[in-house]
Amino acid sequence: MADHTVKSKFKELYQAEPLLIHAPGRINLIGEHTDYNNGFVMPAAIHMGVQFAFAKAEKNTSIYSLKYNQSYTPNLANPVKVAQPVWVNYFLGIINQINARGLKLDNFNCVFDGDLPTGAGLSSSAAMECGFVFGLNELFQLGLTQLEMIHIAQWSEHNYAGVKCGIMDQFSSMMGKDKHAFMLDCRSLEFEYLPLDLGDYTLLLCDTNVKHSLSSSEYNTRRKECQQGVTIISHEFAKVKSLRDVTPAMLEACKEKLPAIIYNRCKFVVEENNRVVEASADLKRGDLVAFGKKMYAAHAGLSKLYEVSCAELDYLVELAKAEPEILGARMIGGGFGGCTLNLIHQNSIERFLVSAKAAYYNKFGIEMNSYRVKPGKGTSVVSFG
Ligand code: GLA
Numbered sequence: 001m002a003d004h005t006v007k008s009k010f011k012e013l014y015q016a017e018p019l020l021i022h023a024p025g026r027i028n029l030i031g032e033h034t035d036y037n038n039g040f041v042m043p044a045a046i047h048m049g050v051q052f053a054f055a056k057a058e059k060n061t062s063i064y065s066l067k068y069n070q071s072y073t074p075n076l077a078n079p080v081k082v083a084q085p086v087w088v089n090y091f092l093g094i095i096n097q098i099n100a101r102g103l104k105l106d107n108f109n110c111v112f113d114g115d116l117p118t119g120a121g122l123s124s125s126a127a128m129e130c131g132f133v134f135g136l137n138e139l140f141q142l143g144l145t146q147l148e149m150i151h152i153a154q155w156s157e158h159n160y161a162g163v164k165c166g167i168m169d170q171f172s173s174m175m176g177k178d179k180h181a182f183m184l185d186c187r188s189l190e191f192e193y194l195p196l197d198l199g200d201y202t203l204l205l206c207d208t209n210v211k212h213s214l215s216s217s218e219y220n221t222r223r224k225e226c227q228q229g230v231t232i233i234s235h236e237f238a239k240v241k242s243l244r245d246v247t248p249a250m251l252e253a254c255k256e257k258l259p260a261i262i263y264n265r266c267k268f269v270v271e272e273n274n275r276v277v278e279a280s281a282d283l284k285r286g287d288l289v290a291f292g293k294k295m296y297a298a299h300a301g302l303s304k305l306y307e308v309s310c311a312e313l314d315y316l317v318e319l320a321k322a323e324p325e326i327l328g329a330r331m332i333g334g335g336f337g338g339c340t341l342n343l344i345h346q347n348s349i350e351r352f353l354v355s356a357k358a359a360y361y362n363k364f365g366i367e368m369n370s371y372r373v374k375p376g377k378g379t380s381v382v383s384f385g
Contacts, residue, residue: 009066010053010111018053018111019138020382023131025049025122026172027203027341027373028332029181029291030298031276033306035166037226037269038187038244040276043168044196044375045176050114050127051382054135057107063091066113076105081160090128093156094136103142110135117369119211121331121338125161126169127379129153134174134379147189150174163216164223165334176378183280187244194283196375201288201327204342204349206320206356207369208312211337218308219334222265229266232257243269268305272298292328292343296321299330299340308335312364316340319356323348339371 010018024045031041064071065087072088079092079099098105112131116124133149136142144152153170157163167186175182177193184191226243233254234240240250243266251270255263275294282291299317303309313331317340320329325348332341344352353370360368 006051006053006066006111006113009064009113010055010109013064013111014055014057014109016055016109018055018109019135021052021054021131021135021138021379022382023050023052023127023134023173023379024176024376025116025124025127026169026176027122027205027375028168028172029341030279030294030330031168031272032298032302032330032332032335033166033222033308034244034269034272034276035168035184035186036164036223037166037273038242039269039273040183040185041166041168042181042183042194042276042280043172043176044181045172045378046122046373047376048114048116048122048371048373049173049376050112050116050124050131052110052112052131052135054108054110054139056139057109059107061107061109063088063110063112066111076107087128089160090125090156091132093160094129094133094152096160097152097155098133098136098142101144101148103140103144105136105140108136108139117207117371119338120205120207120369121333121335122205123169123173123333125157125163126153126165126173129156130170130173130379138381146174163334164220172378174379176376178377179375181283181375183276187242192280194280196283197286198288198343199286200346201343202346202349203373204344204352205332205339205371205373206316206342207339207371208310208316208337208360209366209369210310210312210364212310215334215336218336222306222308225262225265226269229258229262232262233266244273246270248274264305264307268301271301288327288343292326295328295330295341295343302331302335306335310336312337312360312366313340315363316356316360316368319359320344320352323352326352 028043079095180193320326325345
């Protein structure tokens with residue numbers, strides 16, 4: 001387990017007993033690209049994540065990445081963004097925000113590593129941000145609440161990583177609960193844990209192993225397109241402040257005024273918000289068939305209306321659709337690569353994987369990876385028995 005590796009590396013480098021933190025990645029059952037539109041999402045933290053070891057230090061501060069075998073000494077008083085190494089920027093943004101709140105950091109050592117595949121859309125960046133701020137909060141008793149840490153983590157992603165993300169990833173990594181997903185209202189930040197009792201079904205990630213370079217620029221473009229939609233719709237309906245406030249009828253009433261692309265973007269978001277609300281009712285009733293259909297519908301919208309899918313993701317969803325034992329499948333996260341999430345009968349996993357991996361390789365000449373994921377707990381101190 002990576003926790004132990006991080007711990008032993010820490011002891012080797014710094015001869016001290018560290019504080020250990022685990023920060024998970026996340027999946028999202030449904031509700032994609034709705035978070036920055038003040039809508040609903042239904043994510044879950046997963047058992048894979050990023051592990052940290054921390055201890056106070058006398059003279060210097062050092063952050064060591066086991067994965068890259070690289071260490072970095074941040075300037076705690078002036079943590080400006082750097083060109084290299086890129087990974088350190090997630091942390092520098094956190095330090096910036098701790099300083100901005102007038103809180104005091106002393107020197108520390110940190111070693112981190114993760115078992116989350118990068119670029120797979122499982123929010124390794126949110127896990128890095130959340131684990132780091134959580135660890136510093138513990139180490140220096142800064143008194144930050146979970147919500148403050150979520151906002152600090154999101155700020156770092158916006159300003160030091162350059163992605164104007166919504167709040168879903170950081171919220172999931174911080175607040176996840178074992179065996180549960182949760183439904184989050186991204187406007188009020190109220191949330192409800194939903195037990196993930198899937199019976200004979202299980203959650204399987206199929207990783208396209210591609211990450212098209214468009215992902216972060218197109219992500220920011222989608223945000224702007226949604227905002228454009230809100231501006232036009234609010235001329236007709238003054239109360240509309242975000243796409244969350246738009247009903248299907250309002251959208252239809254504005255159709256002529258909206259450029260076709262903007263209309264499509266808005267239509268997806270309005271429909272996706274409704275799907276999340278209905279899907280949470282499906283889950284509470286234990287109706288996985290209805291839930292799975294909404295996953296397929298969400299993928300169709302992401303691909304055709306929101307245009308954040310890609311040939312590789314679409315292909316994996318098509319393969320899933322041909323399997324009666326897969327109730328639903330869809331891309332997760334920002335899009336343009338990464339994983340599909342499949343709700344699959346556990347007896348069919350092996351067979352499906354053999355045929356899907358062969359078909360995917362045949363079509364794209366790329367290996368497909370897969371991970372069975374379990375919903376896990378949020379960012380926390382790890383204790384060893
Ligand atoms: C990325 C962002 C999230 C969210 C998803 C799409 O993961 O970080 O805030 O917008 O894309 O749902």
